[in-house]
């Protein structure tokens with residue numbers, strides 16, 4: 001066997017072993033960062049080692065420090081697992097080693113993105129013909145969309161930011177909800193808009209922006225304005241009211257961006273589609289494929305209604321590039337990059353429209369099952385209306401809530417992650433894995449009961 005064949009065979013066995021063992025390993029890692037560093041931090045090797053041995057040793061050394069995210073009982077943050085079709089296509093994506101920046105460099109990757117992009121717009125109920133940029137995740141999707149927004153609102157004010165930069169430009173107001181994701185602030189900072197340009201609008205008890213307060217904020221000033229709305233708040237899972245807010249924004253000639261990292265997927269199921277009513281009237285939308293769609297990292301989507309606003313920011317005309325129609329690199333900040341369209345195309349083909357619908361409905365059903373199981377536990381509270389995939393819990397005073405979370409991690413059955421909501425310590429439970437079964441939720445509820453009574 002040559003070195004390549006041996007290494008790939010070993011990697012395949014190790015991958016199978018990891019996946020087969022997911023159900024039985026502790027969900028939270030046995031080893032901490034320091035332990036992992038101790039295991040890996042050897043001097044740089046002087047001499048070669050066969051690839052097969054390297055792969056085998058790596059898998060053995062890191063195993064205790066891996067989080068069982070692709071399993072059925074990781075409910076931390078908002079992290080999807082890996083659907084088999086997406087994972088298998090992702091293996092091939094690495095094998096094919098395509099550079100997805102230019103259509104001429106990989107006609108296959110570019111075409112896969114064009115088709116996947118079209119299907120995504122259809123599933124998410126967004127305007128056909130929008131630009132779809134395949135980026136690393138929600139952060140870069142927000143950044144990319146807001147780059148187009150910045151360009152557009154300044155152009156409308158007679159300022160070409162691509163040519164003149166920001167020095168001397170009219171100030172841009174960035175209006176955000178109290179509970180927008182931190183990546184919105186970070187994107188604004190990266191775009192040179194500065195955190196001072198952010199105007200924060202109060203939200204209701206479910207974290208939804210208040211339309212009356214939004215109108216008041218918009219009326220309180222003028223000039224180039226970007227409004228960032230949210231589909232899916234990470235604690236409550238709830239959605240800003242788009243039918244009420246977008247018409248208000250329109251009266252002010254502002255750009256509307258929607259951060260829907262996981263929530264935009266509510267459109268795929270008739271049971272939750274109403275939460276997104278009116279969202280298609282926005283100008284740009286950010287979402288993730290590595291959350292609700294269960295594609296491996298890293299995979300986000302920057303969607304912008306008007307392609308000209310994307311071209312104005314990311315367009316390139318270098319002589320050595322072979323100009324082709326719609327080069328993917330003109331839709332994202334990157335040049336060379338991974339062919340992220342293949343795993344997305346694969347999972348959409350494998351599930352089909354009905355499969356994505358069923359996936360989204362199932363995640364919601366498991367979240368409801370979780371909430372209904374937690375609420376009756378003595379001392380436990382579910383703090384949100386569970387409208388989508390997030391369950392927000394507390395287990396008494398702050399110290400008790402934190403202790404229950406710690407005991408749950410130590411127990412290893414499942415993972416919730418801590419946060420603060422309305423000034424109170426909470427444990428967040430996000431149902432985002434295609435692999436989560438009814439039994440996984442039942443096992444988790446048993447573990448939560450154990451953690452509460454300990």
Ligand SMILES: *Cc1c(COP(=O)(O)O)cnc(C)c1O
Pocket residue numbers: 078136137138139140181183232233234259260261262288300
């Ligand atoms: C996860 C998330 C992000 C950031 O996405 P990444 O994929 O981590 O870059 C942004 N907004 C919301 C609402 C999210 O849930």
